[in-house]
Amino acid sequence: MIDFNLQLFAEGETTDVSTATTTNGNVAGAAQESQPESLYLVTDPRTGRKRISAAKSEPTEPVETKTDEPPAQDEPESQPAEPTEPTETKPAEPAATEPAAEKQPEPLIHTEPYTLDELNTAIAQGNVNESRIPQQYQLQYAQYQQEQARRHQQYQQQQQSLQMQAQQQQLEQQKRMFADIDKAATDQAMKALGITQDDIDTAEYSDDDAVKQKVAHFNTAKSYYKEQLIGAIKQQQMRTQAAQNEQRAIYQSIVDFTQQKQAEEPHFADINQLMDSYYQTMPYKDAAVIGDAIKALQDGNINPTQCKVLEGYYDKCRTAYYAKANDLTKQPKKVPVPKVEQPGTGAKAPAKPIDFTQMRNMTVRERRAFIAGLSGR
Structure with missing residues (x-):
């Protein structure tokens, strides 16, 4: 605040001074006091505007000058907004980012407890994280695991039983096949050598060398025929496998042909x-x-x-x-061939022969006319 004494310049101008003091609301005091007053040039710290203020020469006058500020406080109502407003709007910026902060990225590995639906989904998919099972579901999940283990063990036992049955059936089939081969080879050898089953059974105890020699030939022939039968069975199996492979190749070609035509x-x-x-x-x-x-x-x-x-x-x-x-199956309609006249030679057409038989049914007058017409030709 600038303390500027204007008394030296205001002598003889009491009217102006009283007018100045009127603006400050001290008109009555200025008229009654006989002593000269001090005038001050005061600068408003908020608006920067200067004004004249009158105050007594008492130590408390500086305080009284402050009481003149309320009228000055009314003035900012018509003043423009202070530049401090932008700083007041800055705290509002985080509020604009709040919607983006609401959606948090999901963690890569979940560690929170399962909900009931999540637990059922994890069980169905077979990827249960046991550390996430809630306390109230742990007993039920343990019972579920026991039941699954029991079913798995029962399934393995069934599979093992079926596998053993299949192996047993395969062995029985092989035994029957070799028995049939042995019987067929025996019959062929006995028929080829003319030997009987009694000769084979008694040859070991017989003193006849011819019978023993015949039995020896029988054993050789039986081995030969058995190998022939086994080879024939193998060839039959190979032919069957080749036929199956060929059949699969044929049907695969049909599938390829169908897919190609379906695409085209x-x-x-x-x-x-x-x-x-x-x-x-x-x-x-x-x-x-x-x-x-x-x-x-x-x-x-x-x-x-x-x-x-x-x-x-x-x-x-x-x-x-x-x-x-495209309606191309209908037979085309027959179109008559146009008749074209042949070019003439310029000669006169020959006269038509006269049919005199027509005169039979003519009257006398018609006959005369007919004969008259002939004379004109």
């Missing part, structure tokens, strides 16, 4: 449906071959030749389908 042909489903009955409208010779191929396909014993037949049959059904869709 937009109306494959309609054509495939047409193949079920279209061959019945074809000539008998072609229909019989196609019908046999279709039956072999359904029975599972189709051969490569029949596959080629079905491929050609598909092409015929496709052609028939598009012909029907």
Whole structure:
């Protein structure tokens, strides 16, 4: 605050001074006092505006000058907002980020206890984290584990029992097969050498060398025939396996052909449906071959030749389908051939012969006219 004494400059201008003091609300005091007053130039610390204030020359006057501030406090109502407002809005910025903070990223490894639905889902998926099982569900989960262990053990026992039964059946089949081979080889050797079962049974105790020699030849022939039978069985198994492999290859080629046509042909489903009955409208010779191929396909014993037949049959059904869709099956209408006149030679046409038989039914007058017409020719 600047203390500036204006008394030296205000002599003889009491009216102006009283007017100045009127603005400060001290008009009555200025009129009654006879002593001169001190005027001060006061600067408002908030607005920076200067004003004139009158106060007594008492030690308490500086305090009285402060009492003049309330009128100055009314002035900021019309003053513009102070620049401190932006600083007041800064604390509000975290509130704008609150919605983004509400969604927290999920942890990579969950450690919180399971809910009932989460526990059931984990059990169904087979990836239960036992450290996350709540206390109230631990007993039930332990009982569940025991039940699962019991079922697993029972399943393993059943599988072992079935495996043992399968092995036993396989051994029994092998025994029966070797017994059948042995019997068949024995019969063939006995028939080839003319030996009987009594000769074989008594040869060890017989003194006849011929019988012993015959039994020795029998054993050799039996071994030979047994090897022949075993070899034949192996060849049969190999042929069966080769036939099965060929059959699988044939059906795989059919699957590949079907997938290819299905990808290329937009109306494959309609054509495939047409193949079920279209061959019945074809000539008998072609229909019989196609019908046999279709039956072999359904029975599972189709051969490569029949596959080629079905491929050609598909092409015929496709052609028939598009012909029907494009209305190309109707017979074309017969159009009459236009008659064209041949060029003439310029000669006169020969006269037509006269039919005199017409005069039989004519009257006398008509006959005269007819004869008159002949004279004009």
